[in-house]
Amino acid sequence: MNTGHAEIAGAGYAGLTIATLLARRGWTVTVHERSDAVREIGAGIFLHNNGLVVLEEAGLMEALAPKGTRLLRDRMVDHRGRLMQERDLAVTRTRRWSFPRQAPLEVLHAAALAVGVEVRTRSVVRSATPEGALLTEDGERHPADLVIGADGYRSAVRTSLGLTRVERRLPTTSIRFLLPGRQLSPEPMSTEYWSRRRRVALAASGPDHTYCYMACPEGDAAGSEVPVHVDSWSDHFPRLGDLFQLLHRSEPYKAYYSWVQAHAWSRGKVALLGDAAHALPPTLGQGSNLAMSNARSLVTFLGRFDAVADALQAWERAVRDTTEATQRWARYYDLVTKYWPNPLSGVRSRIIWAFGASPQLAARMRRADRTPPITESAA
Numbered sequence: 175m176n177t178g179h180a181e182i183a184g185a186g187y188a189g190l191t192i193a194t195l196l197a198r199r200g201w202t203v204t205v206h207e208r209s210d211a212v213r214e215i216g217a218g219i220f221l222h223n224n225g226l227v228v229l230e231e232a233g234l235m236e237a238l239a240p241k242g243t244r245l246l247r248d249r250m251v252d253h254r255g256r257l258m259q260e261r262d263l264a265v266t267r268t269r270r271w272s273f274p275r276q277a278p279l280e281v282l283h284a285a286a287l288a289v290g291v292e293v294r295t296r297s298v299v300r301s302a303t304p305e306g307a308l309l310t311e312d313g314e315r316h317p318a319d320l321v322i323g324a325d326g327y328r329s330a331v332r333t334s335l336g337l338t339r340v341e342r343r344l345p346t347t348s349i350r351f352l353l354p355g356r357q358l359s360p361e362p363m364s365t366e367y368w369s370r371r372r373r374v375a376l377a378a379s380g381p382d383h384t385y386c387y388m389a390c391p392e393g394d395a396a397g398s399e400v401p402v403h404v405d406s407w408s409d410h411f412p413r414l415g416d417l418f419q420l421l422h423r424s425e426p427y428k429a430y431y432s433w434v435q436a437h438a439w440s441r442g443k444v445a446l447l448g449d450a451a452h453a454l455p456p457t458l459g460q461g462s463n464l465a466m467s468n469a470r471s472l473v474t475f476l477g478r479f480d481a482v483a484d485a486l487q488a489w490e491r492a493v494r495d496t497t498e499a500t501q502r503w504a505r506y507y508d509l510v511t512k513y514w515p516n517p518l519s520g521v522r523s524r525i526i527w528a529f530g531a532s533p534q535l536a537a538r539m540r541r542a543d544r545t546p547p548i549t550e551s552a553a
């Protein structure tokens with residue numbers, strides 16, 4: 175089906191990307207967003223090659239690039255200050271940009287509005303029907319040729335269609351900061367420090383900011399505390415004491431990791447996109463990238479089939495494997511930091527070094543980065 179009307183639940187990365195791509199292909203599109211504005215809560219975000227190519231093809235990187243930093247290296251450092259891994263991000267397939275979190279969403283929102291997408295804020299979706307309609311809390315029914323559930327990990331669309339296999343919050347605490355200035359990150363790189371079951375990282379995030387994130391098991395009371403527990407974190411990372419003093423005075427964004435698996439990503443004329451279909455821990459920075467990349471593939475499949483339901487099933491068969499492999503690796507990464515026995519930290523450092531030295535293993539873990547979306551030119 176080449177054009178029609180689409181109703182979309184959720185104005186996040188997934189919803190705004192698919193809305194823009196459909197509208198540019200002649201669809202009329204309405205997006206329902208439950209909040210009173212389109213906004214991101216949080217600090218920084220990493221975009222990888224598979225998401226970046228979508229933004230580039232859509233001509234949005236010119237507007238976005240000045241707000242971000244193209245990172246050229248990333249490093250992992252262990253509890254003794256030894257390098258566990260160092261990656262060259264200058265190679266196209268592994269490239270990574272770092273942004274203040276609101277920047278890409280603002281650019282996507284502006285792009286959607288520019289092509290006539292109607293974004294209705296304070297419009298809460300309650301359910302969807304496979305025949306093609308969204309039902310909102312005000313009692314309205316919104317019929318469509320295509321319905322997208324891009325309403326995040328607690329998706330009402332997914333739940334209403336009985337598509338949820340797993341929906342869980344994982345027991346990891348994530349604390350993030352967007353710090354003013356680049357004094358802590360003068361180079362275009364990111365560094366992640368590991369000690370026992372905690373991680374802390376610093377990355378350049380555009381011309382004016384440094385992105386910092388920390389992670390620890392949810393059961394680690396001192397590690398999960400906000401304001402940041404300076405002594406406890408300094409005990410894990412003695413070289414970073416000044417940083418923790420600064421974080422203690424800075425505004426934290428606390429988040430949790432989520433995990434979603436769906437029985438299927440579509441039913442009839444309704445598709446699930448982004449976290450609604452496949453929420454994953456952010457350890458590989460792939461949630462938004464997969465959402466954008468899968469959105470781009472979806473419009474390709476809609477152009478190939480007369481019936482929307484057939485297009486949605488073919489799309490899922492084509493992209494689900496890479497997405498689920500990425501979910502698994504993101505989970506392993508979280509588990510290796512969270513449950514590794516503390517006395518064996520030295521062994522872990524050596525394993526991570528060996529892992530990084532194996533191009534095959536690294537390529538498997540970062541398969542999504544290297545898998546561009548399926549476009550019309552693909553066979």
Ligand SMILES: Cc1cc2nc3c(=O)[nH]c(=O)nc-3n(C[C@H](O)[C@H](O)[C@H](O)COP(=O)(O)OP(=O)(O)OC[C@H]3O[C@@H](n4cnc5c(N)ncnc54)[C@H](O)[C@@H]3O)c2cc1C
Nearest residue numbers: 184186187188208220299326448449456459460461462463
């Ligand atoms: C700590 C942390 C760090 C992360 N770092 C990265 C990273 O570096 N790179 C990366 O790619 N990903 C990262 N992610 C993951 C990324 O944030 C998500 O994968 C991404 O936001 C998913 O986009 P989405 O549009 O599917 O869902 P969401 O961003 O959750 O958007 C869903 C939208 O739907 C709206 N909504 C929900 N329910 C309803 C309803 N019933 N009716 C109407 N509207 C509704 C919500 O208000 C929201 O605006 C991170 C996640 C976390 C927690």
